[in-house]
Amino acid sequence: MEKRVRVLVAKPGLDGHDRGAKVVARALRDAGFEVIYTGLRQTPEQIAEAALQEDVNVIALSLLSGAHNHLFPRIVELIRSKGMTDVLMIGGGVIPDSDIPTLKAAGIAEVFTPGTSTVSIIDYINANVK
């Protein structure tokens, strides 16, 4: 039997808005993924450590506070430095279009903005997970 895809849904920073993260986590679980949700206020170090411990294939970051330009690249860096080079990293939240190229250049594979259907996130993961 094929191993199920493991996804870490994480809330970096101090932002308390987790409606989106929880809805996405639940949709991914319903779609057959193994989902681990970190809860709020995770530092980049905690997220990287959780990803390593849980041996995940995907990290889905959710942030609505505007601190994405600072936090997302920091998390990618830590993940890569721990040798998790295959992990697919995606992000979502209130993120202006103009920030997306910078985040992608930093290693976030895709950014999902408000109004995204959970189906498109599921499809994206299925198409891109290694």
Add this chain to the structure above:
Amino acid sequence: MNNESLKLKVAEYTAKVEKASAKFPERKNIEYNRLYTPLDLEGMDYERDLGLPGSYPFTRGVQPTMYRGRFWTMRMYAGFSTAEESNKRYRYLLSSGSTGLSCAFDLPTQIGYDSDDAISEGEVGKVGVAIDSLADMEILFDQIDLGKVSTSMTINAPASVLLAMYIAVAEKNGISPDKLNGTIQNDILKEYAARGTYIFPPKPSMRLITNIFEYCSKNVPNWNTISISGYHIREAGSTAAQEIAFTIADGIAYCEAAIKAGLNVDDFAGRLSFFWNAHNNVLEEVAKFRASRRVWAKVMKERFGATNPKSWMLRVHTQTAGSMLTAQQPENNIVRVALQTAAAVMGGTQSLHTNSKDEALALPTEDSVRVALRTQQIVAYESGLADVVDPLAGSYYVEAMTNEIEADAWKYIQKIDDIGGAVVAIEEGYIQREIQDSAYKWQKEVENNDRVIVGVNKFQIEEKPVEGLLRVDASVGELQKKKLADLRAKRDNAAVKAALAKLEVACGDEEINLMPVIMEAVKTYATLGEICGVMRKVFGEYQAHATL
């Protein structure tokens, strides 16, 4: 027409339109009928269930004349970057006809960290203004007459500290605390359940809240000591009935804590205020506002035995639903906000913030904030909606829906009572799970096209990139760090140390009211992070259990 013949006619009508009787595609959570008639209001008693505006059970409003006396307070929630930048925005809003201030603080401030704390990196000045000490607070309210303006502060876990700073700024300007008007949100229970900016565990948090109730009843009598908030519960995904039920259950918990601490219900209840969401379904929202007043009046009179009519009144601030704004075709948000404004006004709010069209993308620009404020002014002055008190009373539909939402709310309140009250219901995750279930259901309905969101799952266009969004300068963090370093070099550090030591002792003694001790500390220019650090040390921190 008597009821028997009406029943026959309604049955005939129903049979005739049976073909069109499919459920409303967008009304899955509460199934309203197609048509309402006097049959739906059988057993209703005008005096008992509605009464006159300004009298029990306040279904028709808390003031006798409502907007014929004066309009609601037009209070725009604002704050970003530094105290200097936010002060400019506040003075702009006041000069544009805003009638009250509403402060948004950044996340480090809301969670009791200084701007130079490592954990604050990247968050300083982002979702609100950064306040590290009394020095920032003095700049924030520079040239604003605190004796005249009323100020609402969205601050919860460290509410005592920010309130102390506000009082200290006023005193410096020669305004005594008894002249101050405003509100602190100070509602920790919904932070655990829906908003996330908690610091301490429930027990010391409830103590801080009751300390504030007691302190203000004696020293700041016109201050609203809490804004018990359904807004964020709704934003997190709840239904209308859940919004008011969970919030009123929180209100019950605060009253019980205060009474347990030895306060008399009528000494604090008149200063409790509420915060509702104005969501998309206009008439359901109007019914929700009306039902909430009736439920709270009964709770206060019957459950807590309050005798002062002011204790029975649910006074409410409202914000239009941020989660209903779309990033797609953002101009459409202006229309959504106008309808939500209409709902809040017909529902009888005391105060209102209207969101700006660009808020699904970023913090609003000055231009989009102006349109949002103008929306309130157009509803107030041009629409006629504010001309008559509780204009929808007597509508078969609105009255039936008011009854239905009230009945649903009581069911939830009963359930929470059975669990052991709101604190236990939150600790056990019951309230969070209910909210999450509703949020997930909503998302599924949107994705299955059972619920249409214009521009998102229907009537889409090729989106153009939005220009001219507000960007918070990344240098804010550095600026605040420098201000803090200067402050720490200049202030009387021995006085700071002494005040913090005194606070630590006081935190450990439940008999002591912490407000005067915190007042002393802020006046030495002890920082927010230092003060909350002492409280963290004594009280510990809340550990949330993430549930899915």
